[in-house]
Amino acid sequence: MANTVNGREVRPVQALVHALEVLEALGEHRELGVSELSREIGLSKTAVYNILGTFESLRFVRRDPSSSRYKLGWRLNELGALVLSGNDLDPVVTRPLLQKLAIETGESVLLSVLDREGVTYIDRVESHRPIRMVAAPGRQSPLHATASGKVLLAYQPAEVIDSVLDGTLTRFTDSTITDPAKLRKQLAEIAANEFASVVRENEPDLSSVAVPIRDYSNEVIAALAIAAPADRLDSDSAREGVLSSLRDTAQEIESHLGVNHS
Numbered sequence: 001m002a003n004t005v006n007g008r009e010v011r012p013v014q015a016l017v018h019a020l021e022v023l024e025a026l027g028e029h030r031e032l033g034v035s036e037l038s039r040e041i042g043l044s045k046t047a048v049y050n051i052l053g054t055f056e057s058l059r060f061v062r063r064d065p066s067s068s069r070y071k072l073g074w075r076l077n078e079l080g081a082l083v084l085s086g087n088d089l090d091p092v093v094t095r096p097l098l099q100k101l102a103i104e105t106g107e108s109v110l111l112s113v114l115d116r117e118g119v120t121y122i123d124r125v126e127s128h129r130p131i132r133m134v135a136a137p138g139r140q141s142p143l144h145a146t147a148s149g150k151v152l153l154a155y156q157p158a159e160v161i162d163s164v165l166d167g168t169l170t171r172f173t174d175s176t177i178t179d180p181a182k183l184r185k186q187l188a189e190i191a192a193n194e195f196a197s198v199v200r201e202n203e204p205d206l207s208s209v210a211v212p213i214r215d216y217s218n219e220v221i222a223a224l225a226i227a228a229p230a231d232r233l234d235s236d237s238a239r240e241g242v243l244s245s246l247r248d249t250a251q252e253i254e255s256h257l258g259v260n261h262s
Contacts, residue, residue: 018043019051026061026072033069089113089213089222091123093256098125101249105242107228110208112148113221114156115140117164119149127228144169144183145176145202147210148223154190155212155220161187175200195246197239200230207233211246216258224250 021041026032029040034052038045052070055061059075094111102109102125111123118140143149143164153164165180177183190196199207210225226233226242233239251261 018047019055022048022051022055023060023072023076026070031064031067031069031071033067037070089122089253090256094123094253095125097249097252098123101125101224101226101245102127104245105226107226107232107242110148110210110223110225110227112152112223112225114143114152117143117167119143119146119152119223121148122222141202142170142172144178145172145198146225147196147198147208147227148225150187150190150196150198151210151212151223151225152220154187154196172202173200173204175204177201195243197233199234205230207239209233209239209242209246211243211250213250213253214257214259215254218259221257224253 018041021043022037025037025040029036032040034045034048037043037048037052041048043051052061052063055073056063056070059073061070062073063070089111098109098111106127108127109125110121112119112121114120119142120140141149143153153161161184165183169178169180169183170176171178177186195209195211197207197209206227207230208225208227210223212220213222213224215221224246226246233242251259255261
């Protein structure tokens, strides 16, 4: 069955799809044996064993000799570092700014990019508070139900927005907006006001505020967000309180990307 990627029809290589399903299952469960992986992804034990053997020889997975269970390998970490180093959002520059923002607001800070029809978090600094939002780098979230996602979607061409709004808009909580007309109106307001706030839309106990990050060509390439337990960001005044800090940090990051704010 062919898929459409960026307007092009692509026929997936099934063997590669199965191999990547093995990696994704290990990423989700941390550690699995051959039989567990076989049940998890619906492949024969022989196929799973051969995939794992190939990945182990290439350092994409590692096997615990005492338990014969498998974990993700360090080669993936090396490739992830290459992805980040090839990105304009160099963590050497952005990480100290994210840390400073987390200390200033007392909340978790998320840096994310648009990744096809989702938002992918490429870095985060967690709040020091015992109750806080946690999001691992690489995690993907929906565009229509997160502040970061809405900010990134708001500045996309009309055809991209249409594609998302015409697709499946999953309701995650009672607060999730799934009406395309309401979302379209909200996205226009976000683009005009240059920030998005979401209250209990993706998770019932979580709220967030996000602002865009632009590069030297004025293109929005990322979103910077504060995420916290909903009771700490439920009020307009609480969200406005972190918005100023978010905008200041976004401008600092943009300065490193060649944006002139003078």
